[in-house]
Amino acid sequence: MADTPNIGDRIDSYCGRCKMMLAHTVETIEGGKIKKCHCNTCGAQHAYRPKPPKRIPGMPAVPEPSDYDKLIKAQDADKAKKYKTSDRFQPTELINHATFGLGIVLTCKESNKIEVLFQDGAKTLVHGR
Ligand SMILES: [Zn+2]
Incomplete structure (x- = not known):
């Protein structure tokens, strides 16, 4: 059962509100795959995103003047x-x-x-x- 996700498991997902990879808790599972989770930091419920959204290489997501x-x-x-x-x-x-x-x-x-x-x-x- 090592690779089978369970509801309540702690997983790493990208949080669109916090805009970073953070610890999340599994909420729903469909076909053995994590569907929804919630962010342990801000509590937002969203689809499981194992990777941050794609962006232009070398380009910061939120550019700083520096x-x-x-x-x-x-x-x-x-x-x-x-x-x-x-x-x-x-x-x-x-x-x-x-x-x-x-x-x-x-x-x-x-x-x-x-x-x-x-x-x-x-x-x-x-x-x-
Ligand atoms: Zn969050």
Whole structure:
């Protein structure tokens, strides 16, 4: 019975509220697999997530201003794309903004917005206009 999960077992799962891997307690099991669990830290009940959600390699889930230098240095500044609202940008792309300077695209939001990390913090810009 070593590999059979039981209700009430302590397991490690990703908690979407705490945003990290934490100890959880098994709540429901379906077909020998853990379905639902609750976080022992915040008490949130959710589906069992044995791994944290996928993110861009080398990109912090929640960027800190101190990550800026690291992210920019990992890129070739000469290849920065000039920011224009008419262009479209992809996550991890380096852009050059007339006002904010060099920035790195973190995520695409909705259909025409991107979140870009600049020296003085993350900003939401439009693209693909
Ligand atoms: Zn939690």
